Every structure is written in structure tokens, then in C-alpha cells.
Amino acid sequence: MPNNVTDILVSAARVYYAPFGAALPADSVGVNVPWGTTWVEVGYTTAPCTLTYKYTDMDVSIQQELATVKRVKTAEELTLETTLGEFSLSNLNIGIGGQYSRYVAASGQMGKEELLAGGYPVLTERAWGFEGFYVDETGIPYPLRVFIWKATSILNGNLEFGKEKHSDIGLQVKALADMNRAVGQRLVKFQRIMEPSL
Numbered sequence: 024m025p026n027n028v029t030d031i032l033v034s035a036a037r038v039y040y041a042p043f044g045a046a047l048p049a050d051s052v053g054v055n056v057p058w059g060t061t062w063v064e065v066g067y068t069t070a071p072c073t074l075t076y077k078y079t080d081m082d083v084s085i086q087q088e089l090a091t092v093k094r095v096k097t098a099e100e101l102t103l104e105t106t107l108g109e110f111s112l113s114n115l116n117i118g119i120g121g122q123y124s125r126y127v128a129a130s131g132q133m134g135k136e137e138l139l140a141g142g143y144p145v146l147t148e149r150a151w152g153f154e155g156f157y158v159d160e161t162g163i164p165y166p167l168r169v170f171i172w173k174a175t176s177i178l179n180g181n182l183e184f185g186k187e188k189h190s191d192i193g194l195q196v197k198a199l200a201d202m203n204r205a206v207g208q209r210l211v212k213f214q215r216i217m218e219p220s221l
Contacts, residue, residue: 034155036072041150054156054164070106101198112138118178146175170212172201
């Protein structure tokens with residue numbers, strides 16, 4: 024395949040989450056178009072979206088050979104990290120996990136949001152995804168999407184409040200194996216739309 028400068032990706036990412044098992048957006052969903060009612064966009068981010076895949080391997084040796092003759096994976100992990108720029112309690116709840124409530128203003132009731140957390144051992148499992156885009160040689164933008172079938176999320180770093188830095192929320196998403204999928208497909212799906220349907 025010849026070199027192609029359109030394959031050089033320079034793009035911000037839009038980050039989404041949904042309930043575990045949510046349907047993926049249709050391939051026809053365009054760049055910067057919401058993914059549907061079950062997918063929630065986390066809003067502006069102040070750091071790049073970083074995806075890391077690591078695995079642990081084991082070397083297999085035999086008595087009749089000096090060098091390793093086989094290597095197998097014994098564990099793997101996939102993490103997504105970014106920093107949420109919009110400091111809301113609903114965003115904070117993504118990393119802390121708790122009981123989030125929003126109240127509209129009414130007679131004798133201030134409009135407010137509240138987050139209660141602590142003492143509950145179960146982590147919320149969600150589907151996660153993010154979208155960047157590239158522009159093909161004819162000038163048409165197409166999405167590049169990454170879907171994590173199942174994951175939990177935690178705060179990544181400290182919450183900082185100060186006059187010289189805006190407050191944001193560091194977020195780390197850690198994938199879990201989706202045992203409903205075939206071996207080799209249980210962590211993540213990468214998707215690059217390349218041309219429209221006929």
C-alpha cells in the first residue's frame with residue numbers, strides 16, 4: 024500500500040459512555056454527530072485521549088534449546104485516560120460512582136445537583152467509546168472510532184481548586200473482558216469509516 028498523508032491523524036477526541044450492552048452507533052453516523060440516546064458525551068476535555076494496551080507474556084523453554092521456543096500472553100489490559108474540562112457533579116460521578124441527583128428550581132426549592140458516594144463496593148460497568156476524524160484525499164471528513172465493550176472508571180489524580188488553574192476531572196477507564204463475545208474480540212473494537220455506502 025502506498026504512503027498516504029490522509030492516514031496521518033491529527034484530531035481531538037469526543038468521549039462517550041453508555042450502559043453496558045448498548046448498541047453501537049450506525050456506520051452512517053457522521054463526524055461530530057451524537058451517537059444516539061443511550062450514549063452520553065462527557066463534554067470538553069483538557070487533555071488528549073490516551074489509549075494504552077499492555078500485556079504480560081510468558082516465555083516457554085525446552086531442555087533441548089537455549090533460546091525461548093514459544094511465547095504466550097498470560098494477561099492483558101486496556102485503559103483509556105483523559106481529563107474532563109467541565110466540572111459538573113454528573114462528570115465527577117463517572118469517576119467516583121455514587122448517587123447523582125439533579126433538582127430543578129421550584130417554589131421553595133433551589134435548582135441544584137448533588138452527589139452522594141462512599142461505602143458501596145460495586146463498580147458501575149459501562150460501554151465506552153471515543154471518536155476522532157480524518158479528512159480523505161477528496162476533502163470529506165470520516166470518523167475513526169474506538170469502542171470499549173465493558174469497563175469501569177475511576178478518578179485519575181487529584182481534584183484541584185485554585186486561582187491559577189481551572190478545576191478539571193482526571194478520568195481513567197479500565198476495560199473488562201466481555202465474555203459474551205468471541206475470543207479475540209472481548210476488549211475493544213477499532214473502526215475507521217473510509218467511504219460512504221453505495
